[in-house]
Amino acid sequence: MRPYVYITRKLPDAVIKTLKQKFTVNMWDHEDISVPKDVLLAEAKKADALLTMLTDAVDESVLSAGERLKVIANMAVGFDNVDIEAARRRGIAVCNTPDVLTASTADLTFALLMATARRMEEAARFVKEGKWNSWSPFLLAGQDVHHKTIGIVGMGKIGEAVAKRAGGFDMNILYHNRSQKPEVEHKLGAVYATFDELVSKADFIVCLTPLTPETKNMFTIDVFREMKKTAVFINVSRGPVVNEQDLYEALTTGEIAAAGLDVFEKEPIGREHPLLTLNNVIALPHIGSSTIETRTAMMTLCVENIESILTGKPPKTLVNKEWQPV
Numbered sequence: 139m140r141p142y143v144y145i146t147r148k149l150p151d152a153v154i155k156t157l158k159q160k161f162t163v164n165m166w167d168h169e170d171i172s173v174p175k176d177v178l179l180a181e182a183k184k185a186d187a188l189l190t191m192l193t194d195a196v197d198e199s200v201l202s203a204g205e206r207l208k209v210i211a212n213m214a215v216g217f218d219n220v221d222i223e224a225a226r227r228r229g230i231a232v233c234n235t236p237d238v239l240t241a242s243t244a245d246l247t248f249a250l251l252m253a254t255a256r257r258m259e260e261a262a263r264f265v266k267e268g269k270w271n272s273w274s275p276f277l278l279a280g281q282d283v284h285h286k287t288i289g290i291v292g293m294g295k296i297g298e299a300v301a302k303r304a305g306g307f308d309m310n311i312l313y314h315n316r317s318q319k320p321e322v323e324h325k326l327g328a329v330y331a332t333f334d335e336l337v338s339k340a341d342f343i344v345c346l347t348p349l350t351p352e353t354k355n356m357f358t359i360d361v362f363r364e365m366k367k368t369a370v371f372i373n374v375s376r377g378p379v380v381n382e383q384d385l386y387e388a389l390t391t392g393e394i395a396a397a398g399l400d401v402f403e404k405e406p407i408g409r410e411h412p413l414l415t416l417n418n419v420i421a422l423p424h425i426g427s428s429t430i431e432t433r434t435a436m437m438t439l440c441v442e443n444i445e446s447i448l449t450g451k452p453p454k455t456l457v458n459k460e461w462q463p464v
Protein backbone atom coordinates (compact mmCIF):
# COMPACT_ATOMS: atom_id res chain seq x y z
CA MET A 139 0.00 0.00 0.00
CA ARG A 140 1.33 3.47 -0.91
CA PRO A 141 1.90 5.79 2.04
CA TYR A 142 -0.93 8.28 2.55
CA VAL A 143 -0.26 12.02 2.81
CA TYR A 144 -2.92 14.47 3.94
CA ILE A 145 -2.54 18.22 3.30
CA THR A 146 -4.68 20.52 5.44
CA ARG A 147 -5.06 23.35 2.90
CA LYS A 148 -5.45 23.59 -0.84
CA LEU A 149 -1.95 23.89 -2.32
CA PRO A 150 -0.99 24.25 -6.00
CA ASP A 151 -0.76 21.02 -8.00
CA ALA A 152 2.62 22.06 -9.38
CA VAL A 153 4.09 22.07 -5.86
CA ILE A 154 2.67 18.75 -4.71
CA LYS A 155 3.09 16.80 -7.95
CA THR A 156 6.22 14.99 -6.76
CA LEU A 157 4.31 13.78 -3.70
CA LYS A 158 1.52 12.50 -5.94
CA GLN A 159 4.00 10.50 -8.03
CA LYS A 160 5.10 8.49 -5.00
CA PHE A 161 2.28 8.57 -2.51
CA THR A 162 -1.50 8.69 -2.22
CA VAL A 163 -2.27 12.35 -1.54
CA ASN A 164 -5.45 13.98 -0.36
CA MET A 165 -6.04 17.63 0.41
CA TRP A 166 -8.54 19.83 2.26
CA ASP A 167 -10.12 21.63 -0.67
CA HIS A 168 -10.19 25.24 0.62
CA GLU A 169 -7.58 27.95 0.49
CA ASP A 170 -9.01 30.21 3.16
CA ILE A 171 -10.89 27.91 5.54
CA SER A 172 -9.09 25.77 8.11
CA VAL A 173 -9.72 22.08 8.11
CA PRO A 174 -12.31 21.20 10.82
CA LYS A 175 -10.95 19.23 13.75
CA ASP A 176 -13.13 16.15 13.08
CA VAL A 177 -11.81 15.96 9.49
CA LEU A 178 -8.23 16.37 10.69
CA LEU A 179 -8.71 13.61 13.26
CA ALA A 180 -10.23 11.25 10.70
CA GLU A 181 -7.43 11.97 8.20
CA ALA A 182 -4.72 11.66 10.87
CA LYS A 183 -5.96 8.13 11.58
CA LYS A 184 -5.11 7.06 8.01
CA ALA A 185 -2.08 9.24 7.36
CA ASP A 186 1.63 8.46 7.21
CA ALA A 187 2.32 12.18 6.83
CA LEU A 188 0.44 15.39 7.52
CA LEU A 189 1.31 18.67 5.84
CA THR A 190 -0.18 21.17 8.29
CA MET A 191 -0.70 24.93 8.61
CA LEU A 192 -0.04 27.14 11.64
CA THR A 193 -3.81 27.39 12.06
CA ASP A 194 -4.10 23.63 12.80
CA ALA A 195 -3.83 22.55 16.42
CA VAL A 196 -1.71 19.44 16.06
CA ASP A 197 -2.29 18.35 19.62
CA GLU A 198 -2.26 15.12 21.56
CA SER A 199 -5.62 14.05 20.09
CA VAL A 200 -4.37 14.38 16.49
CA LEU A 201 -1.02 12.74 17.19
CA SER A 202 -2.55 9.85 19.11
CA ALA A 203 -5.14 9.31 16.37
CA GLY A 204 -2.30 8.84 13.88
CA GLU A 205 -1.18 5.28 14.48
CA ARG A 206 0.81 5.22 11.21
CA LEU A 207 1.89 8.83 11.42
CA LYS A 208 5.62 9.39 10.78
CA VAL A 209 5.90 13.08 10.06
CA ILE A 210 4.21 16.43 10.62
CA ALA A 211 5.50 18.96 8.10
CA ASN A 212 4.27 22.30 9.39
CA MET A 213 4.21 25.11 6.83
CA ALA A 214 5.77 27.72 9.15
CA VAL A 215 8.98 28.27 11.03
CA GLY A 216 6.94 28.68 14.23
CA PHE A 217 5.69 25.38 15.63
CA ASP A 218 3.75 26.50 18.68
CA ASN A 219 0.66 24.86 17.14
CA VAL A 220 2.28 21.41 17.40
CA ASP A 221 2.63 19.44 20.63
CA ILE A 222 6.32 18.61 20.22
CA GLU A 223 6.49 16.56 23.41
CA ALA A 224 3.58 14.34 22.31
CA ALA A 225 5.25 13.89 18.89
CA ARG A 226 8.51 12.95 20.60
CA ARG A 227 6.79 10.30 22.73
CA ARG A 228 5.30 8.75 19.60
CA GLY A 229 8.48 8.91 17.50
CA ILE A 230 6.86 11.32 15.02
CA ALA A 231 9.20 13.73 13.22
CA VAL A 232 8.16 17.38 13.22
CA CYS A 233 9.53 19.59 10.45
CA ASN A 234 9.20 23.35 9.97
CA THR A 235 10.25 25.90 7.33
CA PRO A 236 13.12 28.07 8.63
CA ASP A 237 15.52 30.08 6.44
CA VAL A 238 13.39 30.18 3.28
CA LEU A 239 11.16 32.85 4.85
CA THR A 240 13.74 34.85 6.75
CA ALA A 241 14.35 37.67 4.28
CA SER A 242 10.70 38.15 3.28
CA THR A 243 9.59 38.25 6.91
CA ALA A 244 12.34 40.74 7.75
CA ASP A 245 11.25 42.91 4.81
CA LEU A 246 7.66 42.90 6.04
CA THR A 247 8.76 43.64 9.61
CA PHE A 248 10.74 46.64 8.46
CA ALA A 249 7.96 47.78 6.14
CA LEU A 250 5.51 47.62 9.06
CA LEU A 251 7.93 49.56 11.25
CA MET A 252 8.28 52.26 8.58
CA ALA A 253 4.55 52.36 7.85
CA THR A 254 3.72 52.72 11.54
CA ALA A 255 6.36 55.39 12.18
CA ARG A 256 5.36 57.41 9.10
CA ARG A 257 1.59 56.88 9.51
CA MET A 258 1.27 55.46 6.01
CA GLU A 259 -2.10 53.80 6.48
CA GLU A 260 -3.70 56.98 7.87
CA ALA A 261 -2.11 59.04 5.12
CA ALA A 262 -3.24 56.75 2.30
CA ARG A 263 -6.78 56.69 3.71
CA PHE A 264 -6.71 60.50 4.01
CA VAL A 265 -6.04 60.88 0.30
CA LYS A 266 -8.61 58.28 -0.78
CA GLU A 267 -11.27 59.87 1.43
CA GLY A 268 -10.75 63.23 -0.31
CA LYS A 269 -9.53 64.98 2.86
CA TRP A 270 -6.37 66.44 1.32
CA ASN A 271 -6.97 70.19 1.04
CA SER A 272 -3.46 71.55 1.03
CA TRP A 273 0.15 70.75 1.83
CA SER A 274 0.61 71.85 5.44
CA PRO A 275 3.62 72.01 7.78
CA PHE A 276 2.69 69.17 10.12
CA LEU A 277 0.25 67.27 7.91
CA LEU A 278 0.27 63.64 9.13
CA ALA A 279 3.75 64.15 10.55
CA GLY A 280 5.24 60.93 11.80
CA GLN A 281 8.50 59.99 13.48
CA ASP A 282 11.93 59.59 11.95
CA VAL A 283 13.28 56.07 11.69
CA HIS A 284 16.85 56.86 10.63
CA HIS A 285 19.39 57.37 13.43
CA LYS A 286 16.88 56.14 16.03
CA THR A 287 17.32 53.11 18.30
CA ILE A 288 15.73 49.79 17.38
CA GLY A 289 15.40 47.13 20.09
CA ILE A 290 15.01 43.61 18.75
CA VAL A 291 13.62 41.05 21.19
CA GLY A 292 14.49 37.61 19.80
CA MET A 293 17.71 37.94 17.78
CA GLY A 294 17.29 34.78 15.71
CA LYS A 295 17.36 34.43 11.95
CA ILE A 296 14.65 37.02 11.29
CA GLY A 297 15.87 39.29 14.08
CA GLU A 298 19.32 39.38 12.49
CA ALA A 299 17.87 40.10 9.06
CA VAL A 300 15.87 42.99 10.56
CA ALA A 301 19.03 44.29 12.25
CA LYS A 302 20.79 44.23 8.88
CA ARG A 303 18.02 46.34 7.38
CA ALA A 304 18.13 48.71 10.38
CA GLY A 305 21.85 49.22 9.75
CA GLY A 306 20.99 50.57 6.31
CA PHE A 307 18.89 53.24 8.03
CA ASP A 308 21.76 54.22 10.34
CA MET A 309 19.84 52.98 13.36
CA ASN A 310 21.46 52.09 16.68
CA ILE A 311 20.71 48.43 17.31
CA LEU A 312 19.96 46.94 20.71
CA TYR A 313 18.97 43.32 21.06
CA HIS A 314 17.75 40.94 23.70
CA ASN A 315 17.99 37.21 23.18
CA ARG A 316 18.11 33.95 25.13
CA SER A 317 21.86 34.01 24.66
CA GLN A 318 24.29 36.77 23.75
CA LYS A 319 25.64 36.63 20.17
CA PRO A 320 29.16 38.08 19.86
CA GLU A 321 29.38 37.30 16.13
CA VAL A 322 26.18 39.27 15.47
CA GLU A 323 27.46 42.16 17.59
CA HIS A 324 30.64 42.16 15.53
CA LYS A 325 28.91 41.80 12.15
CA LEU A 326 25.96 44.13 12.65
CA GLY A 327 27.12 46.49 15.38
CA ALA A 328 24.27 45.32 17.62
CA VAL A 329 24.56 45.78 21.38
CA TYR A 330 23.16 43.28 23.88
CA ALA A 331 20.72 44.66 26.46
CA THR A 332 18.65 43.15 29.24
CA PHE A 333 14.94 43.10 28.46
CA ASP A 334 14.33 46.02 30.86
CA GLU A 335 17.15 48.10 29.38
CA LEU A 336 15.97 47.43 25.85
CA VAL A 337 12.34 48.40 26.43
CA SER A 338 13.29 51.60 28.21
CA LYS A 339 15.94 52.74 25.70
CA ALA A 340 14.56 51.76 22.29
CA ASP A 341 12.48 53.99 20.03
CA PHE A 342 11.23 50.95 18.12
CA ILE A 343 10.67 47.69 20.01
CA VAL A 344 10.37 44.75 17.64
CA CYS A 345 9.31 41.33 18.90
CA LEU A 346 10.61 38.32 16.94
CA THR A 347 10.70 35.52 19.50
CA PRO A 348 8.92 32.20 19.10
CA LEU A 349 5.81 31.68 21.24
CA THR A 350 6.83 29.59 24.27
CA PRO A 351 5.65 29.43 27.88
CA GLU A 352 8.48 31.90 28.60
CA THR A 353 7.48 34.47 25.96
CA LYS A 354 3.71 34.21 26.45
CA ASN A 355 2.42 37.51 27.87
CA MET A 356 5.91 39.03 27.72
CA PHE A 357 4.52 42.49 26.91
CA THR A 358 2.16 43.67 29.66
CA ILE A 359 1.14 47.13 30.85
CA ASP A 360 4.10 47.17 33.25
CA VAL A 361 6.44 46.69 30.29
CA PHE A 362 4.66 49.29 28.13
CA ARG A 363 4.95 51.77 31.03
CA GLU A 364 8.74 51.31 30.94
CA MET A 365 8.86 52.30 27.26
CA LYS A 366 9.31 55.86 26.01
CA LYS A 367 6.05 57.75 25.43
CA THR A 368 7.17 58.05 21.79
CA ALA A 369 7.93 54.31 21.45
CA VAL A 370 6.58 52.30 18.54
CA PHE A 371 5.89 48.62 19.25
CA ILE A 372 6.07 46.09 16.40
CA ASN A 373 4.97 42.47 16.76
CA VAL A 374 5.60 39.95 13.97
CA SER A 375 6.16 36.91 16.22
CA ARG A 376 2.94 35.48 17.68
CA GLY A 377 -0.06 37.29 19.18
CA PRO A 378 0.01 35.76 22.66
CA VAL A 379 3.41 37.31 23.47
CA VAL A 380 1.38 40.48 24.05
CA ASN A 381 -1.42 41.17 26.46
CA GLU A 382 -3.73 42.93 23.98
CA GLN A 383 -5.88 44.62 26.61
CA ASP A 384 -2.73 46.10 28.12
CA LEU A 385 -1.50 47.17 24.68
CA TYR A 386 -4.83 48.93 24.07
CA GLU A 387 -4.49 50.71 27.41
CA ALA A 388 -0.89 51.74 26.63
CA LEU A 389 -1.92 53.13 23.22
CA THR A 390 -4.95 55.02 24.47
CA THR A 391 -3.34 56.54 27.58
CA GLY A 392 -0.22 57.74 25.76
CA GLU A 393 2.16 55.27 27.42
CA ILE A 394 3.46 54.49 23.91
CA ALA A 395 2.89 56.19 20.56
CA ALA A 396 1.90 53.47 18.10
CA ALA A 397 1.89 49.78 17.26
CA GLY A 398 2.33 47.74 14.10
CA LEU A 399 0.91 44.25 14.46
CA ASP A 400 1.03 41.30 12.07
CA VAL A 401 -0.14 38.73 14.60
CA PHE A 402 -2.89 38.55 17.21
CA GLU A 403 -3.98 36.58 20.23
CA LYS A 404 -6.92 35.22 18.26
CA GLU A 405 -6.62 35.02 14.48
CA PRO A 406 -8.42 36.25 12.54
CA ILE A 407 -8.87 39.24 14.84
CA GLY A 408 -12.56 40.17 14.97
CA ARG A 409 -13.66 43.36 13.20
CA GLU A 410 -14.96 44.71 16.49
CA HIS A 411 -11.64 44.31 18.32
CA PRO A 412 -10.81 47.57 20.20
CA LEU A 413 -7.28 47.71 18.74
CA LEU A 414 -8.77 48.09 15.26
CA THR A 415 -10.53 51.33 16.28
CA LEU A 416 -7.20 53.11 16.86
CA ASN A 417 -5.49 55.34 14.31
CA ASN A 418 -2.12 54.62 15.90
CA VAL A 419 -2.39 50.90 15.11
CA ILE A 420 -1.56 49.24 11.83
CA ALA A 421 -2.95 45.71 11.77
CA LEU A 422 -1.99 43.15 9.14
CA PRO A 423 -3.45 39.65 8.63
CA HIS A 424 -0.36 37.58 9.52
CA ILE A 425 1.41 38.13 6.19
CA GLY A 426 5.03 38.26 7.40
CA SER A 427 6.23 35.60 4.97
CA SER A 428 3.58 36.13 2.35
CA THR A 429 5.25 36.60 -0.98
CA ILE A 430 4.53 34.20 -3.81
CA GLU A 431 8.18 33.13 -3.93
CA THR A 432 8.50 32.55 -0.21
CA ARG A 433 5.20 30.78 0.33
CA THR A 434 6.03 28.51 -2.62
CA ALA A 435 9.45 27.80 -1.08
CA MET A 436 7.78 26.96 2.26
CA MET A 437 5.38 24.50 0.59
CA THR A 438 8.23 22.96 -1.38
CA LEU A 439 10.29 22.48 1.77
CA CYS A 440 7.35 20.71 3.45
CA VAL A 441 7.00 18.44 0.42
CA GLU A 442 10.74 17.64 0.46
CA ASN A 443 10.68 16.87 4.17
CA ILE A 444 7.75 14.48 3.75
CA GLU A 445 9.40 12.77 0.79
CA SER A 446 12.61 12.34 2.76
CA ILE A 447 10.99 10.86 5.82
CA LEU A 448 8.69 8.52 3.92
CA THR A 449 11.62 7.24 1.87
CA GLY A 450 13.94 6.77 4.86
CA LYS A 451 16.17 9.80 4.37
CA PRO A 452 16.96 12.54 6.89
CA PRO A 453 14.72 15.60 6.48
CA LYS A 454 16.18 19.05 5.83
CA THR A 455 14.58 20.92 8.71
CA LEU A 456 13.72 18.85 11.74
CA VAL A 457 12.36 20.51 14.89
CA ASN A 458 12.67 17.55 17.27
CA LYS A 459 16.36 16.94 16.65
CA GLU A 460 16.49 13.75 18.72
CA TRP A 461 14.10 12.06 16.25
CA GLN A 462 15.51 8.93 14.60
CA PRO A 463 14.01 7.01 11.69
CA VAL A 464 12.48 3.69 12.82
Ligand SMILES: NC(=O)C1=CN([C@@H]2O[C@H](COP(=O)(O)OP(=O)(O)OC[C@H]3O[C@@H](n4cnc5c(N)ncnc54)[C@H](O)[C@@H]3O)[C@@H](O)[C@H]2O)C=CC1
Pocket residue numbers: 215216217236237239240243291292293294295296297314315316317346347348349350352353374375376400401424425426427428
Ligand atom coordinates in the same frame (compact mmCIF):
# COMPACT_ATOMS: atom_id res chain seq x y z
N1 LIG B 1 4.35 36.98 11.22
C1 LIG B 1 4.83 36.04 10.42
O1 LIG B 1 4.34 35.83 9.32
C2 LIG B 1 6.00 35.24 10.85
C3 LIG B 1 6.27 35.05 12.18
N2 LIG B 1 7.36 34.32 12.56
C4 LIG B 1 7.63 34.18 14.00
O2 LIG B 1 8.97 34.59 14.23
C5 LIG B 1 9.61 33.68 15.10
C6 LIG B 1 11.10 33.74 14.92
O3 LIG B 1 11.50 33.14 13.71
P1 LIG B 1 13.06 32.88 13.39
O4 LIG B 1 13.82 34.13 13.56
O5 LIG B 1 13.14 32.17 12.11
O6 LIG B 1 13.41 31.88 14.58
P2 LIG B 1 14.78 31.68 15.35
O7 LIG B 1 14.61 30.44 16.14
O8 LIG B 1 15.92 31.79 14.40
O9 LIG B 1 14.85 32.94 16.33
C7 LIG B 1 14.16 33.07 17.52
C8 LIG B 1 15.06 33.77 18.52
O10 LIG B 1 14.30 34.08 19.69
C9 LIG B 1 15.13 33.85 20.81
N3 LIG B 1 14.32 33.65 22.01
C10 LIG B 1 13.59 32.57 22.37
N4 LIG B 1 13.01 32.76 23.56
C11 LIG B 1 13.39 33.99 23.97
C12 LIG B 1 13.13 34.76 25.13
N5 LIG B 1 12.37 34.29 26.12
N6 LIG B 1 13.69 35.99 25.22
C13 LIG B 1 14.50 36.45 24.24
N7 LIG B 1 14.77 35.77 23.12
C14 LIG B 1 14.23 34.55 22.99
C15 LIG B 1 15.97 32.63 20.44
O11 LIG B 1 17.14 32.55 21.23
C16 LIG B 1 16.24 32.89 18.98
O12 LIG B 1 17.47 33.60 18.81
C17 LIG B 1 8.94 32.35 14.77
O13 LIG B 1 9.03 31.43 15.85
C18 LIG B 1 7.52 32.74 14.48
O14 LIG B 1 6.74 32.71 15.66
C19 LIG B 1 8.18 33.74 11.65
C20 LIG B 1 7.93 33.88 10.31
C21 LIG B 1 6.82 34.64 9.79
Ligand SMILES: O=C(O)C(=O)CO
Pocket residue numbers: 192213214215216217239426427
Ligand atom coordinates in the same frame (compact mmCIF):
# COMPACT_ATOMS: atom_id res chain seq x y z
O1 LIG C 1 6.43 30.79 9.59
C1 LIG C 1 5.77 31.24 10.52
O2 LIG C 1 5.99 30.98 11.72
C2 LIG C 1 4.65 32.14 10.21
O3 LIG C 1 4.11 32.75 11.08
C3 LIG C 1 4.20 32.26 8.82
O4 LIG C 1 5.20 32.27 7.92
